[in-house]
Amino acid sequence: MADEIKYEYKTMQAVRGTDGLVIAKMQKDGWELVEQAQGLLRTTLNFRRPKRPLPRLLIGTAVGGLVILAIVIGVAAALEDEGEDKDAANKPTAATTSAEPSATSAPTAARSAATEVITPQNNPEFAALLKTQDSCDNANLNFAAKYVGKTVAFDGSIVHMAPHGAYDTRYDFLLGPGDEGPSTGIGPAFKYEDVNILDLQLTGRNTPAAVRTGDKFRFVAEVGEFNAKQCLFILNPVSTEIR
Known part of the structure; x- marks a missing residue:
């Protein structure tokens, strides 16, 4: 109709x-x-x-x-049919063609991998989120709903860490953007929940055996849920590079 x-x-x-x-x-x-x-x-x-x-x-x-x-x-x-016969003699054989490396495949794959990671430099929404003054702001919910499952990367520090429940080797980490550690006053309250040191996937020179509040890292993590009641933005660690 x-x-x-x-x-x-x-x-x-x-x-x-x-x-x-x-x-x-x-x-x-x-x-x-x-x-x-x-x-x-x-x-x-x-x-x-x-x-x-x-x-x-x-x-x-x-x-x-x-x-x-x-x-x-x-x-x-x-036109293509007309010129096909003329070009047939000069056309490289299958073996010759396959032996020639592609000049664009590797850079294209590298660019594709790079665009999959959201950073403050390539995503204005994420850049604004890291500078928000209120960790309960609706920007947290909107970003989590839009980018859940995506990977983000940012420079930050450990704001607080505590044992998870009764465990001695598993922790809950509170992370913030920037270098201020416990004094962080902007951005979301990012949380790693119930992880051990191996889960952080520490990288870089002089990788420590332990971490502590105030340590500065380059965090790469998967976007999880935003807990609006507790104003906590859940992330799942992918890698943690020492700065």
């Missing part, structure tokens, strides 16, 4: 107890909540909103562009 409404869909996950904030934010952007599933730690929220119709002018332009593109492809194919 011509008047049938077409929807686009989006699924979000929120820490239990903060789903109301996520729903309000999505509804402000025009999304409608269609399903809500409560999990043990997270709530899965399914949204939809009507797709915006394409303007008539753009539709006409797109059709015209497709016609022109088809003509160009046909001409290019004809």
Whole structure:
């Protein structure tokens, strides 16, 4: 039917107890909540909103562009067939081609790996988050919801550490951006929960056997959940480089 409404869909996950904030934010952007599933730690929220119709002018332009593109492809194919026989004699054999190293594959892979890590230098949202004055700010929840499972890297220090429960070798770490240790006054209250020293994956020169409050590192971690009740931003350690 011509008047049938077409929807686009989006699924979000929120820490239990903060789903109301996520729903309000999505509804402000025009999304409608269609399903809500409560999990043990997270709530899965399914949204939809009507797709915006394409303007008539753009539709006409797109059709015209497709016609022109088809003509160009046909001409290019004809020229390619015509020149195929001429180039056959100069074409390298399969063995020669496979022996030649690719000049772009390695740099491309390196660039792809580099863009997967979020830093204050390549992500303005993360840069702003590290400078927030309130560890309970909604920016924490928004960032966690958007980038959960992604990897971040930042220069920071250990604000506080304590044994996890009754363990002697497992700890809860409170981390902050910058070099101030216990005096850190900006940014999220990042937390490593229930980890031992090996879990930190310490790297760099003169790797210590133990760490303490105030030590400065380059933290690389996976984004976890934001606990809005405790204002704690959970991270999972990937590597910890001594600075």
